[in-house]
Amino acid sequence: MTPPTPSSFLLLTLSFLLLLSPSHSLGTASTLALSSSSLTVCGLSADQSAHSLRCYSALHRLSFSLPPSSASFSLLSGAYDSICGLRSGGYSILCWDKLSSPSLSPPKRIYYSPANVLTTISLGDSHLCGLLNGTGRLICLRGGDSFRLPPQDQNFSQVSSGSGFSCGILTNGSVVRCWGSNSLAASIQNEFGDMPMLSLEAGGHHVCGINLTGLVVCKGRNDFGQLDVPFNLPLEYSMLSLGASHSCAIRRLNKTVICWGGDGNYSLKDIGGVYFELIASGVNFSCGLVTSNFSILCWGPGWPSRSGNSTVQLLPLTGILPGPCVDVGSCDCGIYAQSQSLCSGNEIICSPCEIEPEMPPALPPRGPFPSSTPPSKSLSKKLLAFAIVGSVGTFLGLCTAIYILWTRSCLHRKKVHNSVQPTITKASSNNNSSNSNNNPLSRSSTIRRQGSRIMRRQRSGPSSKHGDRAEEFSFSELAAVTNDFSTENKIGAGSFGIVYRGKLPDGREVAIKRGETGSKLKKLQEKESAFDSELAFLSRLHHKHLVKLVGYCVDMDERLLVYEYMKNGALYDHLHRMDEVDKSGSLINLWTMRIKIALDAARGIEYLHNYAVPPIIHRDIKSSNILLDGNWNARVSDFGLSLMGPDLSLDGQQPLKAAGTVGYIDPEYYGLNVLTAKSDVYGLGVVLLELLTGKRAIFRNGGEGSAPMRLVDYAVPAIMAGELTKVLDKRVPSPDVIEGEAVELMAYTAMHCVNLEGKDRPTMSDVVMNLERALAICNGSSHGSISSEGISIIAE
Template sequence: MTPLHTLHLAALSLLLLAAAASASTLAVAGGTTVCGVAADNGTVYCLDFASYSNSSASPIARPLVFSRVSGGDAYLCAVGAGGGDPSVLLCWPPGPSAQYQLRRVYRGAVPFSDLSVGDDHVAAYDSQERGIQWWRGGNSYPQFLPGAFTSLVSGDGFTCALEATNSTSPSSSTVRCWGPNGNTVQSAFANASSISSLAAGGSRACAVDSATGAVLCSGSTGAGAAAPSGLYPHGLAVGDSHACGLSRPNHTAVCWSLAGPTPTVYYPAPGTAFEFLVAGGNLTCGLVSVNYTVVCWSATSADNAAVELSALPAVLPGTCVPDASSCDCDAFPGSGQICAAAGSPGSVICKRICEASAPPPAASPPQPPPAAAASSKAVSKRWIAFAVVGAVGAFVGLCSIVYCFVFGFCSHKRIHNSVQPNLPAGGTGGNAPAAADNNVAAVAATASPYGSPNGSRARGFLFRRQLSRAMTRQRSGPSSFKDQTEEYTFAQLAAATEFFSPDAQIGAGSFGTVYRGKLPDGREVAIKRGESLARKFQEKESAFRSELAFLSRLHHKHLVGLVGYCEENDERLLVYEFMKNGALYDHLHPKPNLTIGDDPPLVSPVMSSWKLRIKILLDASRGIEYLHSYAVPPIIHRDIKSSNILLDGSWVARVSDFGLSLMGPSSPDSDDSAGAAVQQHVAMKAAGTVGYMDPEYYGMHHLTVKSDVYGFGVVMLETLTGKRALFRDAGGGGDPVSVVDYAQPSIVAGELGKVLDGRAPEPTPNEAEAVELVAYTAVHCVRLEGKDRPAMADIVANLETAFAFCEGSAGGNGSRDGRATGGGGYRNSSSSLSMTSMELSGRIGE
C-alpha cells in the first residue's frame, strides 16, 4: 500500500489514515451477497447467504490482491492493494456470474484510502489528489470534491463523510452529505458535537456522539432512540430498517429496529466478540475477533439467530497501513504476517477501537458471560485442529516438492500444470509459425523470450515475480481456475474425428489442422492436430506447449475453453470446446457455398446486423483485456485476427489460438523521470499474421501488449468495412491494400460512410453513433507508435458505450470520452463505470 508520507500536514495525514481504517474488508450487497478480503492471500471471495449451507465461496478477479470492499443494492466494488503495482477499482453485480461482469472503474498509481457504494453510485477518497471522486449517480454528485474527509459512507441517494474543520485538530470535524437526499441526512447531525465515525444503509446514516453516548440517526424522528447505551463509536452498521453496534467492553453485537411502532432490541450472537459489523438490506455480518471468521444474521428471521459462513475464508480484520506509527490505536498482534500474506509486506493492521482510551460506560463493566468462555474454549480446540491439519499439509507439501525434483513432475510431460510455456533452450524460442494464410514464420533472436542471450534476465524476472503472493497463487496450477485438463489417447481422438476425415476438417491453427469431433460422452469438440512432418516437429512442439500451458490455467467467458490434450509418440493434439458458428472471418468474408455451423441461414446474422458485429467486438475485447490486465504477468496473444475470434451457438465471441502467445513484462507501462509513459517491451523477432501485425513489433522487434491492440484495431476496421486485412481492388490488379490504409483517411476526414460495409443495412441513428465510436476507437488502435494506442480497458469501455447506443440505452447524446453521462442501470450502461484516456475528437489526425 502506498504510504501517505506525501501529505505535508501531520494532522491531515492522521485524518487520511483514519479514513483508511474506516474502509471495510467485508461487505454485504443486494441483501444476500456477502464478500470479504481473504486474510491469507488478499483475494475477494463472495457467497450467497440465502444458500450458505450448500454453496461454496467464489473468488473474484483472482489473482488480483485487494485491500477493501464495499457493497450497495446493485453492485460491489473493491480496491486493489497497490504494493508498487498500478492500483485498480473494480465493480461487479452480485450473483453467480460476477466474474464475467467485472468492470474496471479506475486504474492509477495510488490506491484509494476509502470506498463506499450506494444504491446507484460509487464514492472513493483519493489520498493523492486529496478529495472524493464519484462514479455514476447521474448528475447528482460532483465528479471530484477536494478536501480532507474521513469515514466515507453511502446509502440510497446520498454520500456522507466527516470533513476536517480545523487542520490543527484532527478530532474537529463535521458531517457533510451530498446527493438527492444529502441535505435531509446531513440535517440530523447539525447539533452533533463529537462524531468520529459514520455508518449508512438504506435511507439512513447513523453515528455515536462520543461526548453524550447517544446514537444519532437520520430519517424518522427518534430513529436512534431505541439504541442501547455504551456502544463503541466505530462499531455501527446500518441496514434498511435496523442498525447494530458493538457493546462496551466485550465487543458483542446488539441490534435494534429503526422503523415500526414498537422498536425492539435483540442480541444475535451472545458471547461472541466482533472486530466490526457491516450491513446491507436486512442482513448484518460481523468479523469474529478470535479467528476472523464471518457470522451473519437476518433482521427478518424469527429468532435473529446468527450463523457462521464457514465457506468463506478468514477475512482481513482491517486494511493494511505502512507501519504501526500510522495507527491511532495499537496494531493487531501478528498483523505484519497477515498483511505480508495478503500482498502488502511491511504493513500492519490498526485496531479500530482504542481500548485504553475508550470512556467506560456508566455502570461497572460486567464480566464476560460464561458463553464467551465456552466459545473461546471451542475456538481454541478448533485452532489446535487447524495446527494439526497444517502440520500434515506441510509434510505432504514437502513430499510433493521432493517428488517434483526426483521424478521430474515439472518436466515437459506435465507442462499443463505450469503457468508458463516450456520454451526450448534454443532454436525457435517458442515462436511457432502460424499455419493460416500469410503467416510469418519466426525464429527467436535468443534463447530467452526476454532478449537476454544467456537467459539470466528472464530467470531473474521470474524469480522476482515468484516472491509476490499473487504470482505464487497463480503458479498453483489450473485447478485454482478450472477443472483439471483431461488427457486422451490418440486412438480416442482419431475415432472422434472418423480418423481425421477430410470431411471433419474445419480450419487451421498456429501448429496444425482443426477437426470437428464427438467424444464418447457425446460432447462436440474441436480437435487441433499438429503436423506430422519431422522437420516441423520442434515448431509444432513449441506451439503445442505454449497453447496447452496458457489455456490450462486461464478460464474466462470470452476465451476458448480447453477440454483436453493428447501427447503420444510424435502426435500432439489439443481438444477445445466446439464453437458452432465458426470464426468471425468466415462471416465477414464468406466463400461461395461455404457452410458455417450446422444449419446456416441464407445470410449470416453478422452480415446483416451492426449490433451483432459490435457485440462480437465487445466480447473479444473483454477476452483480450483479461489476458492483459488479470494475468500475472500479462499475456501477449501475438496473433489477434478475425479468424482467431470464434463464435459459439449463442453468438458469444471467444479469443482462440494461443500457439504464439508469450508472457509480457510485469507492468504494461511505466513512467520515466519526466513523467512520460514508457512502454515495457519484450525483444523478439516478429511472428504473427501479415496485415494484423504491429508495425513497431514487425520493424523494431518491440513486443508489448499494445501489439495486440494494433491487431484488434485491424479486426475492428475489418468488421466495419467488410474488407480483409489485406485485399486487392475489384479489378484484382496492383499491390495488396491494407484495410488500415483504406479506411483510416476516410474516418479521419469524417467520411465514414465511404468505407462502411455496403452489404450491411443502413445504420439506424443510434447504430450510426455506435459505428462512429467504434471507427474512431479503431483509428486510435492502429496508430504507428504503441504509446499512442489505448489500453484494452479503454477499448472495452468504448465498445460498451457503442453497444449501449445500439440498444438505445446510452442516454442523451452519449459521451465521446467514455465518461458517465448519468442514468441507466448497471448492466445497460456499465460503460459509465469506466474511465478512458482516449480522446475521440480533435486529435485523430495528430
C-alpha cells in the first residue's frame, strides 16, 4: 500500500524495528574479549556447568584456559594487556593482567560484594567501571582519582570505556555523559549534547552509538576516518565495535560485518559471506563470533598470520557463547533459539529486545563556517552575494506558491480541468567520459568486452495522443458506477486512498481512487496535498507509459481521481501474489516480457525526468506502482508523492524530508534529505531486481521466523560475483544463451542503479538504452552478442 504522505511513511518505517543486540567495543562487556598488546582472544565456553574462559594467543600461537577453570563467568571485558571477567551472579570481578608475559600470573580479585551485584562491567586501558543491579548506579575501580568519583547522583543504562575515559547513557533522558583522566571525555560529551541514544560504544579515542532514529552517530577524533560511517541508514546496524582508529558494525538484516576507518586496512572482502553473532575490537584488530559454529574469526592489520603478514584467521576456538547464560525467567524479549544446547541446567540465553526508533528530524541548515569562527572579508562578500541570490529565489518561490494557489482556485471553479501539454525538448548529449567505479567488478567475458563510454541521452518512445481535458464527475456518478464503493469493486490502494473498479455509462472501464475520509485536519491536509499533486501532474502529462487520468471529483471533503483501467493490474501482484491473479493469460514468466516491462517503466520515468517541463521526480517508484494494461504494456502510476524538480539535466538537488516506501527509497535521500532524479533510478533498480529474482524488496530469506533481508543485499553480491543464476527467479525457465546475455545486461544495469551514492548511478536515459539493448538481444536482432556499444553503465 502506498503511504499517503511523508507523515504516514514515518509510521510505515516505524514498523521495521531496530533489533538492538548487546554491543561490544574496546572495553565493553560481552562473552568475547580481546587483549590488544598480547594478541589474546578469550571467550566464554558453552556446554559446561562452569562457563570458563577459553583463550587463544597469536603471540604464542597456542590455545589455553584462564584459571580458575571451576569458576563460571557471565561477561568479559578486555583492554590493552588485560582481561576481566564478571562472575556469574555479578558479585565478583577477576582480572588477568600482563597477558603478554610468557608466564601467566594468577587472577586478581578486583571486586567482591554479594550484597551489591553488578549487571555489567567495562574495562578501559587503566580503569574499570561497572553498573549496580537494580539501580544503574555507577562504580569505577582502578584508574586513579579521576575515576574514583564518576558522575554523582546519576543512574546509567549502559557504560563503555576507551583510552583514559568512559561514557555512559543516563537512564533518565538517554543522553551521554563522559568522564576520565583526559580532556577527550568532556569534548565527546559536548559533541553528543542532548541527543538521546539507544546504545553507546567506546573506542580508543572516539565513541559511536545508535540514536533514537536508528542512525549511527560517532564523535571524537577522526584521524583515520573512524567516524565516517558508510551506508548510514536508519535500522541498518544492530551492533557496533570500536578500535583505536577503526570502527566495525554488524548489519541488522543479514549479520554480515562492515568496517571503516583505519586508512582502509580493515577490509572484509574475503569474508563477505560470513555471518556473525557478535563482534569485539582491540586497538588494531577485530574479531567476531561466527554464526554457523560459534567459532572466532579475527582480522585487521594488527592480527598476524604465520607468515607475519596481516590476515583473516579462523581461531581454534569453537563452542563460544553468543550471550551470557542466565536463569530461566530473566528474559524480557524471548529466548535465544539454541539456548538449550549452549547453556546447562535451567540457564538460557536471552534474545535481544526490539526497540522502536523515532524518525529523524529534518536536517538543520548547514552554515558556511562554525559559529565560533568569524568569517573573513572575502567570505562576507560571498555571503552577501549568496544572500542576494537567495532573496531573489525566495521571491520567485513566493510567486510560484501564489500561482499554485491560483491554479487550485481555478480548479474548483471550472467544470473541465485544462491541462498543458509539456514541451518536449531533446536533451543534449553528454560527451564527457567518467570512471565512477574505481573497483572494477567481476563480470562475465561478454560484459568485460564492453567499453566504458557514457551513454547518449535519447528520447523515449512517442507520447500517446490523449486529449488535454480532464473531466469533472459528480460524487453520485462515481458512487453509482462502483456500487457505492463496495468491497467487491475494490482493486487496490494508492497514495491517498482506496482504488475501485467501475464502468462509466459510455462503456469505459475506469479505476477510481477515493481519498480516505476523516475528520482530523492533518489527514484532510495530507489527502488534499496528494490529490492536488496527482491532478496537477497527470492532467498535463501524456505518455504511453504513464497511467492516463480520465477525470476527477471534488465534493465537500471527498476527493476522487478517475484513471483508465489497467486490466492486468500491478506488477507487484504478478511477482509476489501469483495466487491472487489470473494466471491463464499471464506472460510474466517469460524473460522477454520481464525485460519489456522494465523498459516500459524506464521510458515512463525518463519522460518525467527529461521531457516534462518542469522536470518531475516521482519519489515512489516500486512494483506496485507499475501497472499493466490489457496488452501487457507497463505504465507508471501514483503521483501523490511526486514533486516538480529543478533542472534535472544539471542534477539539481532539493533538501526535502524523505518520503517513499521502505525497501525502495534511495539511501542517500533518506539519510541526507537530498532529493535528485537518481532517487527514482534507485527505486527502479530495486524493481529490476524484483523482476530478476521474484523476491520482494524486503523479504525473509529463511522463511517465517527468519530476520528480514533487503533484496539489494541479497542480489547484488551474487551479481558482482558472477553468480547471477543462483538468484534468478526459479518460476521462469532458465534463460538460453541469447536470453542469458540479455538477463545479464539487465542485472548489471540494476546493480549500478542501486549504488549507494547517486553520483555512481546511471541516468534514466542510460537505463533505457541498456534495457532497449537487452530486449533487442532477447528478440534476436543482435544475434546473441553485445557489441562495444551495448553496455555502458557509467554514472554522471
